[in-house]
Amino acid sequence: MKKQNKLNPKQALAWLHRQLKGVSDIEERKLKKGFEEIDIIYFKSMCDPVMINNHLINRFYELDDVPLYLEFIRSFPKSLEPDREEDMLRNMLRGAVAIFTRDKVLLFDAELVQAGGIQPASTENVVQGPDDSFTENVEVNLNLIRHRYQSTNLKSEYMTAGSASQTRLIILYDEEKVDKAVLKEVKSRLSDIKAHIIQSASDIERWTMHPRLRLFPTMMLSERPDRTVLNISQGKVAILVDNTGYSILVPSIFNDFFTAMDDKIQLPPIGWFLKGVRYIALFLTVLLPAFYVAFTSYNPEILRMQITLLIAGSRATVPYPSFFEVIFMLLAMEFLTEASVRLPKAIGPTATTVGGLILGTAATEAGLVSNIMIILVSAVAITNFVIPFSMMSMGIRLSKYLFILLASTFGLVGIVLGMVAMITYLTSLRTFGKPYLKMFSMDWRKKGDERSG
Secondary structure: OOOOOOOOHHHHHHHHHHHOOOEOOEEEEEEEEOOEEEEEEEEOOOEOHHHHHHHHHHHHHHOOOHHHHHHHHHOOOOOEOOOOHHHHHHHHOOOEEEEEOOOOEEEEEOEOOOOOOOOEOOOOOOOOOOOEOOOOOHHHHHHHHHHHOOOOOEEEEEEEEOOOOOEEEEEEEEOOOOOHHHHHHHHHHHHOOOOOOOOOHHHHHHHHOOOOOOOOOOOEEEOOHHHHHHHHHOOOEEEEEOOOOOEEEEOOOHHHHHOOHHHHHOOHHHHHHHHHHHHHHHHHHHHHHHHHHHHHHOOHHHOOHHHHHHHHHHOOOOOOOHHHHHHHHHHHHHHHHHHHHHOOOOOHHHHHHHHHHHHHHHHHHOOOOOHHHHHHHHHHHHHHHOOOOHHHHHHHHHHHHHHHHHHHHHOHHHHHHHHHHHHHHHHHOEEOOEEOOOOOOOOOOOOOHHHHO
16 A cells, blocks of 8 residues: 655645756646646656656646546556655656646656766776766766766756857756855856857867966866766866766866876775875976986086986987987977877877887987986886876976976076976966865865955
């Protein structure tokens, strides 16, 4: 015997409207047939429209009266009559359709599970944890997020960008945790986009990131739904863009770009260790070539005598200064990196590996570069790829050339001045009013960061 429904349909419907205020992916349909009338409400991103059309809408007009229609709905295994409004909303967040008649509230399970077309993550790999990634369909991406974040505080707002393309955007945020000033700034910048065509999340990033001329990114592009959900739970704003498999996360600080999802899965000491390894890699990839130039050309007395003689002996046949040696090898590595991206996947890894080996061996035997230089370039290439986000690694790749230029001009003093200038530049940056060099991304408002904006 089914438990008697205790919900008042009118009161439950009014309560539901209040709870879902600001949620744009809600669909409400009013069905009328003669004197009969019912309301159905559901999340478009969570429910199967074909099932709703066949079993709910078409059947309503085919059957003779509402009681017979309700008996038909009850015949499905997962249909139920909720006792509380919270139970009704919780089931709707899992893909149920709420049906309101004059004296009954029913829930019909129409959950939509997106499985086809979802590929493993290709740029943000993890050892453990979920391996799915966003698709190029914004509705499918919203479905992936709502399956992981089943809360009425998750609000969604639809916008369009591009005067000709009219690309759909969805702004996602937790109403209780989001910083209202950041949310207002995000909407303002999206509304001010003057582009004719918007085709990807990178276009949104380019048009909304201030200042335009900058060395490091202040907005994060992620292909992982679990990272997006984690950032929303921390009070950030996520932007989904149609026709692209990435979400935009704001505000994003410097530390966020060195955090991998593995850090959250592993035990805390292991996560801290892995992040520490990435920061060590950051300093090595930026400063190692500059230190080589400074030690060989300006300040060899700082090193131990054995190391100084080793470097001098290795460079005995090199006919030009260390600055040109470093630039030559780093540019060769840049060429190989770009070639590995542009070549077909079937031959790309083989061609670049063989090319790198031949180039390094031939250059060393010809006396154009030293053996130590080959080791140094290999270490710089490896440490640069340790950085989880390619958008940050690009800025790091460029900054090391600035340090090489300073080292070739002023020696170790130039490196020190460059580090001071870099830290000053990073502290001056703001990401939607928040300090860019903040080391922790959680509890923006509790730590008083709004004063920094």
